[in-house]
Every structure is written in C-alpha cells, then in structure tokens.
Amino acid sequence: MKTAILVTGAMGQIGSELVPALRECYGADNVVASDIRMPAKERQTAGPFEHLDCTKMQQIRDIVRHHRIGTIYHLAALLSATAEEKPQAAWHLNMGGLYRMLEVARQQGCALFFPSSIGAFGPTTPHDNTPQDTIQRPTTMYGVTKVSAELLCDYYARRFGVDARGLRLPGLISHVAPPGGGTTDYAVEIFYQAIRYRHYTCFLKPDTRLDMMYMPDAIRAMIGVMEADPEVLVHRNSFNVTAMSFTPEELAAEIRKHIPDFVIDYEVDPIRQAIADSWPRSMDDGAAREEWGWSPGYDLASMTEDMLNKLGYRLRQTE
Numbered sequence: 001m002k003t004a005i006l007v008t009g010a011m012g013q014i015g016s017e018l019v020p021a022l023r024e025c026y027g028a029d030n031v032v033a034s035d036i037r038m039p040a041k042e043r044q045t046a047g048p049f050e051h052l053d054c055t056k057m058q059q060i061r062d063i064v065r066h067h068r069i070g071t072i073y074h075l076a077a078l079l080s081a082t083a084e085e086k087p088q089a090a091w092h093l094n095m096g097g098l099y100r101m102l103e104v105a106r107q108q109g110c111a112l113f114f115p116s117s118i119g120a121f122g123p124t125t126p127h128d129n130t131p132q133d134t135i136q137r138p139t140t141m142y143g144v145t146k147v148s149a150e151l152l153c154d155y156y157a158r159r160f161g162v163d164a165r166g167l168r169l170p171g172l173i174s175h176v177a178p179p180g181g182g183t184t185d186y187a188v189e190i191f192y193q194a195i196r197y198r199h200y201t202c203f204l205k206p207d208t209r210l211d212m213m214y215m216p217d218a219i220r221a222m223i224g225v226m227e228a229d230p231e232v233l234v235h236r237n238s239f240n241v242t243a244m245s246f247t248p249e250e251l252a253a254e255i256r257k258h259i260p261d262f263v264i265d266y267e268v269d270p271i272r273q274a275i276a277d278s279w280p281r282s283m284d285d286g287a288a289r290e291e292w293g294w295s296p297g298y299d300l301a302s303m304t305e306d307m308l309n310k311l312g313y314r315l316r317q318t319e
Helices: 015-026 057-067 080-085 087-108 141-160 183-197 215-227 248-256 270-277 286-292 300-318
Strands: 004-008 031-035 049-051 069-074 111-117 164-169 171-173 199-202 210-214 244-246 263-266
Touching (some): 015 215, 031 057, 069 215, 080 087, 087 141, 111 141, 164 215, 210 215, 244 248, 248 300
Parallel strands (some): 004 031, 004 069, 111 164
16 A cells, blocks of 8 residues: 655745654655755755656656655745746746656556645736635736646546645745745745844835735645545635735734834835735635635734744754
C-alpha cells in the first residue's frame, strides 16, 4: 500500500511549514520533501529529501516509484508578481509542472493536492463575499495559470479518476519563510520592518482590502481537505478558504498596539496594485465549512500578536 507523501516546492513559503506539519502527523520518514534548490544541512536530516525539477517527467516518476508515494502536495510555482515579470517561465512551471504531476498521479494511482488562489479571480468577479462558483476571468499570467490548473485538475478527476483536490488560498502570512514574490507579501514584509526598523514603505495603497490567512490555518486547511471523506465532497477542487480581510492601514494600526512608534508610508507599485485591485476583498468559504468542516483559528488581532512574538524571537536569535 502506498502511504508516503511527496511535497514539491518544499522550501517555499508554504512548504517550509507544511512539511514539518505533515511529518508530525504521519511520521518523518513518510514525508518526502523536494525542491529544485538544495536545503541547508540542518534541514536535510529532518526527513527524506529529493532534488526535483517539476518539469522533468522522468524525475517525478522515479521519485514517486522509489518512495511509493500515495499523495502529492504540489506547491512548486512562480507567484503573482514574479509571474507577471516572467510570464513565459510562469506558464512553463505552473502549468507544465502540474500537467506532469497529474500524469504521474494518473499512472501511479496517487492523490494530488493543488493550491489555487484568489488570483484565479479577476476584475469582473464579485469582489465582496466572492462566491464559491462564480465568473473567473483573471487578467494576470498567475491568475490564468490558476484557473487553467483548476480546470485541468477537474478534468483529470472526471476523466481519469485522479483524486485531485485543492483550495483557493488568500494571501498567506508566515513567520518561517521570507516573502516569495507575491502581491500580498506586504503583509509579511511589514512585520520584519516593524520589528527591525519601526518603519515600513508599503507597495499597495493604504485602503487596499484583501483576503488573508495565517499560515497555521492554511496548513490545517490543506491537510483537512485531503483527509476529508470523498463521499461528502461536492466540489473536491478549489474550495474558497479564508480567515480575515484587512487593509495595509488596518494591519499597521494593529501592529501599533504592540509597537506604538511604528510608522507606515506608501510608495505604490503600479503592477502589484493592479493585481491586488483585480482580486476579491473577501471570499465566501461556506462550501468548505459545510462540506468538510473548515474553520479558521486566527483573526487579525491574534495573528498579529503571534507573528510579532515568534518572528521577533527568531530575528533576535539570528542577530
């Protein structure tokens, strides 16, 4: 029986926290981390690691067979701002990588998790309380790859019986991994700058409202949707999930409750602002709540307090 789990893009923002969580749940030897980059030496001893280029079919197939992989968490991708700078590379990795993962999953009988995003929506999507099923006409390469990926996962589930599941994740906030080229990365960068310098220059307008989630909630959601009974799932793929919705100014105000002299100013990046303006301000995650019991644990206040405490401790340890 194939019980091992493969995580691609394991050194990225999500993978850095998902891999330890999976190893705690299922055992370190049963979770294979993989990335095109090599990890630091201290991380190599935490569990199995494979160097993997997700655009190389044979590499994927060999790793899945060797480790008897039963479930793949496919995280390797270029994020929104980086994808807009390198659209051809984004299509090659985001879509080419997913296609190869789905093909290997089909051939080897694996389940597959794929993270979609609020980027899968566009300017014609309802921006407030965005429905689970609604119009999706994104205007960025990142968004185009996410919508295409949702459809491809649905196709492989319907046509070939691949157990492909996924979530539409909002902006993610983490104290473990540094920002990785996303439009919502201001909500991570701001904590580093607040702790170190008491000042942050934000690349989005002060009233730009976006859906957000603290990484511990996102990890629980990813594991939760893959553990859900398939018989009760109506959608299976691309569930809206969310935890909070705020603007840069509201986040700054929450930080000032802990760091009173913190100052924020603004130098708007037109590209990232345009991307943010095309995304939902808040999502309706009722389908995830009803079908597999999703519920977030952190709001803006509790997330901010935890981020400042844990990131502050980690930064002091490295100084």
